[in-house]
Amino acid sequence: MGIFSRLSDIINSNLNSLLDRAEDPEKMIRLIIQEMEETLVEVRSSSARVIADKKDAERRLNRLKSEALDWESKARLALDKNREDLARAAIAEKQSIDDEVIMVEKEFDSLDDHLAHLSEEIAQLQQKLNDAKAKQKGLLMRQKTVSTRMRTRGQLSREQLTDAFEKFEHYERRMDTMESQIEADDLGRDAKVDLKTEIDSLAKDDAVNEALEKLRKDMKQD
Incomplete structure (x- = not known):
């Protein structure tokens, strides 16, 4: 079933109201345009x-009027020839045709009025269709704008995330450099030598302590 039940529904429709109530305005406007085009x-x-x-x-009117004139001419001719009976018959035929002319004229006027009404409806329907297409164009532009903004926002988010990762990687590289420097400073050192030196220091400390204790004893004896 269509959105509109009659042509008057289309002409009197409020597009904004229809779109505001629609769950999917883009689909609704497509259906409206389709039905308007079909109706047009x-x-x-x-x-x-x-x-x-x-x-x-x-054409029938012109033909009947021509026939009426022809019967009138025949009636005149009959009168000129003093044939009143024929003149009466010709006049009767003319009157019959005149009655038919009146009927066809009414039919013609009715068709003319109907055509004028249809022309007015076509103009109104075409305007409604133009409005609907303008609405559709506006919706498409809004959709395009929103999509562009979403893509831009997504791109900015990715750029921000990339920047954060780059900063973190830079910090890691600095830490690696510092640790590498420390490790480089330790390169070439002999662990055994360092141990011997430390033990020799302990022995020297013992010798110093013994000499100091001996000096204290000597001083007491004096």
Whole structure:
């Protein structure tokens, strides 16, 4: 089932209200445009049929008027020839045709009014369709803007994350450099030599202590 049940529903519709109530405005505007375009095709087809009927009525009207004039001419001729009976018959035929002319003229006027009404509806429908397409264009532009902003925001987030990683890697490199420097300073040192030196120091300390204790004893004896 379509969004609109009648042509008047389309003409009197409030696009903003329809889109505000829609869960998916983009889908709704596509459906609205599709139905408007289909309705416009139907109305134009109806107009084409009315135009054809109007042209047919016009042809019949011209033919009847021509026949009426012809019967009037025959009635005049009959009177000129003093044939009143024939003149009466010709006048009767003319009057019959005149009655038909009146009917066809009414039909022609009705078709003309109908065509004018359809033309007005087509104009209103076309305006509504233009408005709908403008709305659709606006929605697409908004969607494009939002998508661009989201991509930009995502790109900024990635750039910020990349910057943070780069700073962390830079800090790690500095730590590695400092540790490497310390390790480099220790290169070439003999662990055994360092141990011997430390033990020799302990022996020297013992010798010093013994000499100091001996000096104290000598001083007491004096």
